[in-house]
Amino acid sequence: MQILKTTIILGIILISYANLAVADMPFRMQAELGIGEKADSNIYRRTNNTSDYITELNPNLRLMFPFSRRTTGNFQYSFGLEQYRSNRFVNTRNHDISLSIEDKLTNRFSLALRDNIRKSNLPDALDEGSNFIFNYWQNAPRIEGRYRISKNTLVNSSYEYQRRNYTDRRISSTSNIKQKDICHNIGSTLVRQLGQHTAGAFAYQYRINSSNDNYFDYTNHRISALLLRNFLFASPLQVMYQFERRVYPHQVKGIMRRDNRHTVLLNLITPLKPWLALSGSYAFQLNRSNTRDYKVSLGTVKLVFSWGSIKPEKQKPKSLDAATYYKLGIYYTKRGEFDKAATAFNKSLSLNPNDAKTYANLGFVYIAQKDFEHALTACKRAVELDPDMAEAHTNLGIAYYKMGMQKSAAEEWKTVLRLEPTNERVRALLQELNAESQ
Secondary structure (H helix, E strand, C coil): CHHHHHHHHHHHHHHHHHCCCHHHCCEEEEEEEEEEEEEECCHHHCCCCCEEEEEEEEEEEEEEEECCCCEEEEEEEEEEEEEECCCHHHCEEEEEEEEEEEEECCCCEEEEEEEEEEEEEEEEEEECCEEEEEEEEEEEEEEEEEEEEECCEEEEEEEEEEEEEEEEEECCCCCCCEEEEEEEEEEEEEEEECCCCEEEEEEEEEEEEEECCHHHCEEEEEEEEEEEECCCCCCCEEEEEEEEEEEEEEEECCEEEEEEEEEEEEEEEEEEECCEEEEEEEEEEEEEECCCCEEEEEEEEEEEEEEECCCCCCCCCCCCCHHHHHHHHHHHHHCCCHHHHHHHHHHHHHHCCCCHHHHHHHHHHHHHCCCHHHHHHHHHHHHHHCCCCHHHHHHHHHHHHHCCCHHHHHHHHHHHHHHCCCCHHHHHHHHHHHHHHC
């Protein structure tokens, strides 16, 4: 209860600090309603490898607090309900309240502080013959840093401290001490844009769980690989594989318990309306253990309703620098797209007006377009900026020649041969010009 009071106070502080009325805040509300079928061979969940039908309900509300252009706060409440038709022992209910403040420190790096409060029930069993539902409160503060390595690559690293207090689970049948777990999570994720419609992610997480009941102590390594693919009819298709290795310090029947868990997830979302989408997913999990093995499969179909004033953030087109426009001009020149090449070179010169090489290439493009007056102007400027650039003198000579100024053309090409005595192309042009004048 004290945790809930603290969370409410923090929420009020956020609203007051933002100096916004709740009605005017950017918000998003979303609700998921799903049905599915689940098969679970874990004897502790009492399904005995038979299928059971499941109904899911997940409404949530998110409020955004724009403190400044670079700092944003978020408040979110969500409720999760899983209801099984024939196996009431595994029904779950979760209440989650999340608070976060994210600050974009630089163009590449941002830092976020988050806290999540959860009130939940946990299906479990003390032995194979008895089922219990364990309620708990959980608090999980988290610090997260995100760094953009390049335009298409970013890395996210985080640390989370998780404290879970059970309201009705004792550390033993003869003790009145309630179980408390403290968990440390350290993780990192690498995200890479693989194409216009494809992205991939690779994640690693290390987890240490310490409990006042040593039976629940463990260390956990988790590796995940994720692929996202957008299609015209659906966005996105998600494919994930996850491997998890959990090691317990205690023994079961004289054996140190170790679990190796493999999970495969497929998920596809199809937009039906701006406020409605259809989601289909299938998950399969295989647990290989030296004490017990089990398999879980779950297929669900969901309707996702969403509305609100928080829109997906549109990225503004980034202005390119002079070097990039120059490379773009070279690219279009090689493809013979001279109009686009001229535009790119001119944009490069608007950012770097004293680059002789760009003027020389722009002169070549104007010659290809038969715009000899502009070619003459560009090439003269190139020669002024760099009198020793053979390419500029070559193009200037061609511009003179095309405008009927053979003498000036000959002078430019002779200059080229003084700078580059082995330039056979210009030597041939000069010989051809001399032959025409005789």
